[in-house]
Amino acid sequence: MGIIKKTVDNDIKQQAEKTKKDAAEYGPSKYEQAFKKYDLNVDEKAVDEAVKKIIAEKVPENDNVEVKKFLLGSVELTSLHTTDTDESILAMTEKVNKFDNEYPALPHVAAICVYPRFTELVAQSLEVDGVEITNVTGNFPSSQSRMEVKVAETQLAIADGATNIDIVMPVGKFLSEDYEGVADDINELKEVCGDVPMKVILETCDLGSLSNVKKAAILSMYAGADYIKTSTGKEKAGATPEGVYVMCQAIKEYYDETGIQIGIKPAGGINTVMDAVVLYTIVKEVLGEKWLTNYWFRLGTSRLTNLLLSEITGKETKWF
Numbered sequence: 001m002g003i004i005k006k007t008v009d010n011d012i013k014q015q016a017e018k019t020k021k022d023a024a025e026y027g028p029s030k031y032e033q034a035f036k037k038y039d040l041n042v043d044e045k046a047v048d049e050a051v052k053k054i055i056a057e058k059v060p061e062n063d064n065v066e067v068k069k070f071l072l073g074s075v076e077l078t079s080l081h082t083t084d085t086d087e088s089i090l091a092m093t094e095k096v097n098k099f100d101n102e103y104p105a106l107p108h109v110a111a112i113c114v115y116p117r118f119t120e121l122v123a124q125s126l127e128v129d130g131v132e133i134t135n136v137t138g139n140f141p142s143s144q145s146r147m148e149v150k151v152a153e154t155q156l157a158i159a160d161g162a163t164n165i166d167i168v169m170p171v172g173k174f175l176s177e178d179y180e181g182v183a184d185d186i187n188e189l190k191e192v193c194g195d196v197p198m199k200v201i202l203e204t205c206d207l208g209s210l211s212n213v214k215k216a217a218i219l220s221m222y223a224g225a226d227y228i229k230t231s232t233g234k235e236k237a238g239a240t241p242e243g244v245y246v247m248c249q250a251i252k253e254y255y256d257e258t259g260i261q262i263g264i265k266p267a268g269g270i271n272t273v274m275d276a277v278v279l280y281t282i283v284k285e286v287l288g289e290k291w292l293t294n295y296w297f298r299l300g301t302s303r304l305t306n307l308l309l310s311e312i313t314g315k316e317t318k319w320f
Contacts, residue, residue: 031179034222035215038253042210042246051241051282059281063274065312071276072308073107073294075301076134076164076265077320079114080233089118090125095320097127102319106312109305110294111164115140116157123161134199138167138189141203141232147188154192165189166199166265166300168232171206174216183223190224199227199265199298202247205237210246217250221262229300231268238268244279248286264291267300273307 079092092112099108111132112122122133135157139145154165167189173181190198200220204213217228228247230239244266251262264287266279276299283291291297302320309317 029180031183031219031222034218037257038214038218038250040211040215040218042214044210044242047210047242047245051245054245054281054285055241055278058285059274059278062281062284063277067277067280068273068308068312069106070292070294071273071280071299072305072312073110074297075109075299075305075308076111076113076132076267077109077305078112078233078267078300078302080136080140084115084118086118086121089114089121092320093122093125096131097125099319100128103309106309107294110298113164113166113300116153116160116162119157119160119162132163133161134164134166135162136166136168136232137162138185140166140168141201141234143168143170143185144172147185150185150189151192154189158193158196162196164197164199165193166201166229168201168203169216169220171203174207174212174219179219183219186220186223186225190226197226197263198224199229199263200225201229201232201267203232203235204230204240204243204247205235210242213243213246214250217247218254221250221254221260225262227263227265227298229265229267231266231300233268233300235268239266239270239275239279241278241282245282245286248283251291252287261290261296263296263298265298265300270299270301270304273304273311276301276304276308 079089096109096112108128108131111134113134114122116135116137119133119135137154137157138150157165170182170185186200202213202216207213207216220228230243247264251264255261264283270276283297305320306318309319
């Protein structure tokens with residue numbers, strides 16, 4: 001064991017020395033250069049105050065039926081459980097199929113989000129035009145497998161019929177400040193996805209600060225993300241108003257710099273309709289009307305759908 005540890009330690013030391021040598025020889029990476037275009041030192045107190053102001057002054061005007069209908073159309077109806085079965089996923093898909101007949105005046109959900117094992121089943125069973133099939137790939141939720149495994153899983157998901165892909169940013173690499181490695185992972189999976197939209201999950205609760213949330217957002221967008229997403233829903237916390245506010249700021253600044261529009265998907269911990277209305281309001285106030293479509297604004301949730309339906313219809317509803 002001592003010999004193995006010594007060998008590993010030497011390899012790590014040699015890699016670190018090579019990285020320093022490359023940096024000295026070739027200068028900062030394109031991602032480090034990109035970072036210099038943005039203010040990555042987020043004032044957390046200022047963010048907290050800005051969010052409180054939005055909630056106090058702007059949320060009440062959005063607490064209405066029309067906004068709740070819009071939110072229903074932005075939901076990615078999600079089932080990512082260890083206990084998922086063919087029968088449970090098929091039942092969820094059938095509810096989406098029958099929804100139009102039961103609620104013809106309401107929008108259908110934006111997507112069904114499942115593990116790749118169920119992609120072909122959903123693709124063969126889904127009958128509603130306009131509902132995407134989202135898959136979590138790339139060794140969700142940890143992103144800790146070999147790159148070959150991540151690539152193969154993503155390729156198979158798309159071959160089976162996935163029309164959206166959600167991956168997790170390699171958080172460990174990010175926390176080790178291996179920004180080149182993070183970007184390479186994201187970029188390689190985006191090449192696999194091609195025209196299929198790819199969302200990068202930042203897992204904001206694990207990043208330690210809002211400054212890191214902004215840095216991770218900028219890095220992911222430059223590396224090829226079509227959307228940035230808050231959370232897997234599998235860690236200690238999910239979407240927060242403050243995290244979404246900072247992500248929206250990053251998207252706006254990136255759009256102003258590049259002209260490229262990036263979508264946003266809050267997910268995890270969206271437990272009430274008011275939670276969703278708050279997030280909607282933040283997106284509206286920071287990013288503006290251009291992002292208020294069911295394409296650019298998504299919500300990853302399972303429980304919210306019935307809660308929205310209940311408030312829209314005025315009676316307790318458990319359709320999904």
